[in-house]
Amino acid sequence: MVRVGDVAPDFTLRGTDGQLLSQYSLSDYADEGYVILSFYMNDFSPVCSDQVCDLDDIDLFQFEENVSMFGISPDYVYSHREYSRQKGLTFPLLSDTKFEVSKDYGVYDAEQESGVRRALFLVDSDRRVQYRWVAEDNWERWDHGTTEALKDRLDQLRA
Template sequence: MSDAEGGPFDFTLPGTEGDEINKYRLSDYTDGGAVVLVFYPFDFSPVCTEELCGIRDAEWLSFTENVDVFGISRDSCYAHKRFIKQYDLSFPLLSDTEGEVIRKFDLVYDEWEHHRGVPKRALVTLDESHEVRYRWQTEDAYNSPDMDELEQTVLSLVDEPVR
């Protein structure tokens, strides 16, 4: 994982949109706009499934240009493929199997439901300069984020003039 070009939060992780496994570098997506990172504990867990399907169904995200969404967990790309297909998710899921990115963003549970190093449930929005513009996280992985706050942040980034 290298972050030299894109600043302190840049990363490259394997991921999938459901068919092929590819590498995704954060700075490739922030160069032209904002990125929403959705950190979550596990594919197929009830709260994670509800949250990711809620993001899939957020019409304002579908119609917002220059904003990419990525889900990040420690699950493998093979689990992600099945999860994407089962729930028709419209954005890539990235595999942080070593936990490097969740540590970089300080979003790791020491232990959650007898699993060590699980990502906290969190939303992070970065602009094109990798500045964190919105951050929501919870210590209780059963809590869900306020999608209205995320929507307002994303829409404010889209409405800002290009720097």
């Protein structure tokens, strides 16, 4: 399980920005600044849509300099592409179909229907985890306070 202060495991996953399919590596983006990882159960799930869309809609991170954001779920890139198009998302969605990254980050849960717990991580340019949140219950309603806590931590790091 990855905790605050740990070095975030590097990964390369196939993903989409809603149009193009590409490979995305954590290390490539962490070198440029902060990275937000949003693990979620699956595309088109109501609770996950709240989480993913909240991160996109509230503009806390879209215009932040040197901040990259990725959604990660076990869905395939073609589902991600359609989901991203329908929701108008502005950040890439990555496919962890074999749960390798979910296991590395400690959010894999075989008892969950999707195999993944909803989670957020903030990773700095040294690939150190600076913020971690993991849902106790995947079906619990999304709390905007989680996003605000993530933003507060980012602001503290930049102060």
